[in-house]
Amino acid sequence: MKFVDKVQITVQSGSGGNGLVSFRREKYIPKGGPDGGDGGIGGNIVFETNHNLQSLMDLKLKKKYQAKNGEDGKSKNKTGLNGKDTIIKVPVGTQIYDSNKTLIVDLNQNHQKYIAAKGGKGGHGNSKLATSVNRAPFHAKKGEKTSALELILELKLIAEIGLVGAPNAGKSTLLKVLTNSNPKINNYPFTTLFPNLGTLNLNYKEVIIADIPGIIEGASKGKGLGQDFLRHIDRTKYILHLVTIQENIKDTFLEYTTITKEIENYKLSNISQKKKLILLTKSDLYNNDHINKTSELFLKNNLQTISISSFNKKGITSLVEHIKKILI
Structure with missing residues (x-):
């Protein structure tokens, strides 16, 4: 396989799920209070080293990585599921730079992990927004949106x-x-x-x-x-x-x-x-x-x-x- 020791990739963590506007509706309780759940947290972009890898070839072939978004909130005060993290495997000795070529992290240990982009926070459902003044809010918070990041990866092999x-x-x-x-x-x-x-x-x-x-x-x-x-x-x-x-x-x-x-x-x-x-x-x-x-x-x-x-x-x-x- 061809050896690659420098790549530029785009990563984006998952956005947070939206909070839900919902009201408790059960038999004999026609006008229950708000029960909209919070949105789930978006997935992270995580780099993890593996000493069995010796090249950045896989990242050369795939240059865009997107983590899963958090799910929207559910009724009955149920929080949406968190988005799944995206794990990017890299060789030991990988250095990560931002788009301005400023070093962010040097991954020089086996099984070392680094969160390059954190997932967005989930929005609050209307049950969290109730106050003494407004006990039945008809609005909820949107989940936190995330943006794409351009990263430059360089490999410096580690040998004695x-x-x-x-x-x-x-x-x-x-x-x-x-x-x-x-x-x-x-x-x-x-x-x-x-x-x-x-x-x-x-x-x-x-x-x-x-x-x-x-x-x-x-x-x-x-x-x-x-x-x-x-x-x-x-x-x-x-x-x-x-x-x-x-x-x-x-x-x-x-x-x-x-x-x-x-x-x-x-x-x-x-x-x-x-x-x-x-x-x-x-x-x-x-x-x-x-x-x-x-x-x-x-x-x-x-x-x-x-x-x-x-x-x-x-x-x-x-x-x-x-x-x-x-x-x-």
Whole structure:
């Protein structure tokens, strides 16, 4: 299914039911007092998170949501039934904005609920409107009417580890090796067009890993896949930055600095506080001397690296042990 991480929808809670004008009519009581009941309360629009969802695709297909109206009041002082709430299921990590793009709520916990639009109040029936002056009112109150709201939903995936790097750096292959997931893998750039999630099973916990689509120079300004997926890095606790080992050692380091610059240009609020490790990928294509020289260049810039190959599994055990240490 296509991945969607931003949608605009219209929601409207239910209007309140109208109060009823009614008088008690029973045998031997031809002129009973008022007994019109109140209208029911309109249904709410409620967002609820579900960790099994990973996309806003369902909301892309259906963009209008209407809760049920409250029923009108009944005779014999019976209140009309309340309108049924409309529950909108969204992934964990969904942020809701108003039409002015002001953040309303950040839904970052599983089964978290948020009432985006409350149902209208029911109107009073004439039994509630009786006074000492007017004991038999011939009028009732209308239920509260509601208006439609325009909302913008954005999804920021929540993962403990994010895989970032240039297109074709080996992120999807590494995700498959670590988590046994099945992302699309081919030997050309932009194979991954949306974030993939996988679970690394350690002895004491499960670690969610997100494969962020490839970032290129100018991505923070909309080039390539643009800013659509940079926002997902903001949620990750730890970054594994994959850099392809190249024939020219300086080109390898240039790839790293280019991607790092794009992430920083996106102005993520806490990017500087995130811990990260650089993975030198496709090490099976080069000899140890070349790999060591590449690692030394990064070390001179105070950057820790691990060389890996998802093809022959070289360095994967060391990487998993490193992940265990940082998550303890």
